[in-house]
Each structure stands twice: as structure tokens, then as C-alpha cells.
Amino acid sequence: MITGNLRPSRVLVDETAILHNLQHAIGQLDAGTKLFAVIKADAYGHGLLRVARVAAAAGAGGYCVAILDEAVALRQADFTLPILVLGIIEPETAAVAAANTIAVPVGSVAWLEAALPVLQADPDLPKLRVHLALDTGMGRIGFRRLEEMNAAIAFIQAHADQFEIAGLFTHFATADEKDTTYFNEQVAKFHQYLAALPNKPEYVHVSNSATSLWHAACNGNMIRYGVAMYGLNPSGHAIPETPYPLEPALSLVSKLAFVKQIHAGDGVSYGVTYRAAGDEWIGTVPMGYADGWLRRLQGFHVLVDGQACEIVGRVCMDQFMIRLPKEYAPGTEVVLVGQSGNQKITLQDVADFSDTIHYEVACSLAERLPRVSVNPIK
Numbered sequence: 402m403i404t405g406n407l408r409p410s411r412v413l414v415d416e417t418a419i420l421h422n423l424q425h426a427i428g429q430l431d432a433g434t435k436l437f438a439v440i441k442a443d444a445y446g447h448g449l450l451r452v453a454r455v456a457a458a459a460g461a462g463g464y465c466v467a468i469l470d471e472a473v474a475l476r477q478a479d480f481t482l483p484i485l486v487l488g489i490i491e492p493e494t495a496a497v498a499a500a501n502t503i504a505v506p507v508g509s510v511a512w513l514e515a516a517l518p519v520l521q522a523d524p525d526l527p528k529l530r531v532h533l534a535l536d537t538g539m540g541r542i543g544f545r546r547l548e549e550m551n552a553a554i555a556f557i558q559a560h561a562d563q564f565e566i567a568g569l570f571t572h573f574a575t576a577d578e579k580d581t582t583y584f585n586e587q588v589a590k591f592h593q594y595l596a597a598l599p600n601k602p603e604y605v606h607v608s609n610s611a612t613s614l615w616h617a618a619c620n621g622n623m624i625r626y627g628v629a630m631y632g633l634n635p636s637g638h639a640i641p642e643t644p645y646p647l648e649p650a651l652s653l654v655s656k657l658a659f660v661k662q663i664h665a666g667d668g669v670s671y672g673v674t675y676r677a678a679g680d681e682w683i684g685t686v687p688m689g690y691a692d693g694w695l696r697r698l699q700g701f702h703v704l705v706d707g708q709a710c711e712i713v714g715r716v717c718m719d720q721f722m723i724r725l726p727k728e729y730a731p732g733t734e735v736v737l738v739g740q741s742g743n744q745k746i747t748l749q750d751v752a753d754f755s756d757t758i759h760y761e762v763a764c765s766l767a768e769r770l771p772r773v774s775v776n777p778i779k
């Protein structure tokens with residue numbers, strides 16, 4: 402993907418906001434509990450290496466990523482903190498993980514059996530550090546029965562030159578909801594597994610952002626802190642109260658590329674789903690659904706000069722049109738997410754209009770949009 406550095410559409414990332422969110426989260430932890438910064442999917446669209454650097458400066462104890470490539474990218478950029486991949490990696494790639502001291506989750510004996518010969522093929526490899534994944538109700542990855550977990554532990558003990566147990570974890574399906582019934586069932590199951598372990602591993606962890614914010618008593622000795630680091634409330638609107646303020650880090654800005662006046666009946670964009678009611682000033686913004694500014698955002702608005710301007714006509718792949726309150730010069734700033742005058746548009750607003758969650762809006766922003774740091778940390 403070619404990044405549009407010569408185009409004025411940009412994602413602005415406020416490093417100080419991320420630093421503050423991390424410092425607040427770390428300040429709430431019990432002594433000895435580590436925060437692993439979840440920076441999967443290009444740090445939820447905020448930029449992998451940039452956020453990795455801010456997290457290290459804030460005192461994070463490690464990183465979580467989704468896929469092995471993201472972990473390798475961190476090692477290639479000389480990040481030395483512990484890294485945990487959250488998804489199951491291909492057993493054929495286990496040697497890449499071991500060679501780069503990258504920990505991976507294990508949820509079946511079959512995976513260990515498949516990875517074993519790959520690791521045995523190179524006797525110089527360090528041991529592969531694994532976190533036992535427990536499926537206590539998320540239904541995604543992990544052991545679903547105690548006997549399966551115990552069989553995996555026995556297998557690892559029998560192949561202690563290749564594998565080392567570094568952690569035990571689970572993931573909650575409803576930590577961001579007001580009703581805690583299902584959450585409590587998952588906690589109870591996790592404690593059953595934990596009680597059955599002969600030795601507690603180095604890391605015992607269950608908390609995503611929502612759990613760390615609203616169920617901190619469960620934390621264990623590590624949290625996997627993601628969306629709240631970027632200043633977003635994991636629950637959306639469900640639980641507005643947070644123990645510390647969350648500062649949103651991401652803004653999305655562009656500039657008017659073209660401005661014209663149209664007249665009653667004149668059509669705008671594919672399918673002519675919009676016609677001017679009278680004399681109207683129309684601005685064209687150089688961003689579209691190829692940038693992650695979704696086609697279904699027709700009818701939503703952006704900010705120009707502190708005023709909301711409706712998106713009129715269909716959003717195209719690379720451009721969309723807005724109705725301006727008066728003539729503005731090409732080059733005038735357009736705020737798609739962020740503050741303009743005393744008006745604000747949040748990722749949550751965009752998510753609400755497009756019937757999704759802010760996580761999806763943030764990580765749909767394409768690589769074509771350059772990421773630019775603002776308020777950089779020292």
C-alpha cells in the first residue's frame with residue numbers, strides 16, 4: 402500500500418494522551434502486576450512502533466500482539482520487552498517465535514505435538530515460552546477441560562528442552578457489560594484451573610481493558626491493556642464511569658480539495674442520491690472508503706471551521722462531498738474525528754452512525770493515511 406504523504410488526509414496520534422492513559426492504568430495496579438500494552442493491528446491503527454515506544458516510556462512490562470509477524474516487527478525494531486502473541490501461530494513457525502524470544506499461546510496438545518519436531522530440528526534454539534490458554538467461556542481459543550490442560554502440562558514437562566510454561570490466561574466475553582453473571586461464571590472456571598496447577602507460572606492474566614477498569618480485583622499479575630490506552634471506553638456507552646479519565650489519542654483530518662456552488666436540482670455523486678435544494682456550497686474531501694472512511698457514512702457529518710457539515714451523496718473510494726454553510730477556500734481544514742472550534746466528533750460517534758464499535762473504525766483506517774505524531778513524548 403502506498404501511503405499518501407503528498408495528500409492532506411492524515412491520522413494524528415497524540416502520544417502524550419497515550420502516555421497519560423498508560424500512566425493512569427499502571428498507577429492503579431498492585432505492586433508486582435505488569436501492564437502489557439496491546440498493540441495488535443498496528444496499535445489499533447495508531448502505529449505499532451510509535452505506540453511501542455510510548456508504552457516503554459510509560460513503564461509497560463511487555464507487549465501483546467495478535468500475530469507473529471507483528472511480534473517479529475517489534476524485535477526487528479530492537480524492542481526488548483517481553484512479547485506475547487495472542488492468537489494461535491502456525492506450529493511450523495514455532496522456531497521463529499523461539500528464536501526471537503516471543504511467547505505464544507497454547508490451547509491443545511495437538512499443537513504442541515506439531516511444534517515439537519520444528520523446535521527439535523534446531524538444538525540451538527532457546528525454549529519456546531508458552532502461555533496456557535483457557536477457554537472459560539469466550540469460545541475462541543484454549544483448553545476447555547482440565548484434563549486437556551493437564552495433558553499439555555505433562556507433554557511440556559516431557560519436552561522441557563523445547564517448551565517452557567510462562568503463563569496461564571483466559572479472556573472474558575462480557576467484561577464490558579453491566580450484567581456480571583456470565584463474567585462471574587468465567588472467573589469461577591478460571592479459578593478451578595488455577596487451583597489445579599502444580600506450580601504457578603510467571604504470568605497469570607485475565608484482564609483486557611474492561612476487566613482492568615471495572616473488575617481490577619481479578620487482574621492476576623499482568624494485564625493486557627488495549628483500547629483504553631488509546632483513550633477509548635471499551636464498553637462504548639454501556640458503562641460511562643471509568644476510574645480515571647481516558648484521553649482519546651486519535652484525530653482524523655483533511656483539507657478541502659475543491660469547492661463549488663451548485664443550484665436547485667443539481668446532483669452529487671454516484672447514483673445521484675443527493676440533489677441540491679437551492680444554491681449550495683459543496684466541498685470535496687480527498688478521502689474515501691479506501692481509506693476506511695466507510696461508504697455508509699453518507700448522511701453523517703464532518704467539521705469545518707467549528708461547524709458540522711453533512712456528508713452529501715455517496716462516499717466514493719477516494720473522495721466525498723460535504724455541504725458547506727458558505728464558501729470556503731480549497732485548503733481549509735476538515736476534521737473528521739477530533740475537535741474544531743467547540744465542536745467535537747469522536748470515534749464513538751462515527752461508530753454509532755455506522756452501526757459498529759470504535760475498535761472497528763480505528764483499525765479500518767487504511768495504511769494509505771499517514772500517521773503523524775502530535776504532542777510527542779521526549
Ligand SMILES: *Cc1c(COP(=O)(O)O)cnc(C)c1O
Pocket residue numbers: 439441487572608609610611625626627628629635
Ligand atoms: C485484543 C485483546 C485484548 C485487549 O483488549 P482491549 O479490549 O482492547 O483492552 C486483551 N486480550 C486478548 C486475548 C485480546 O485478544
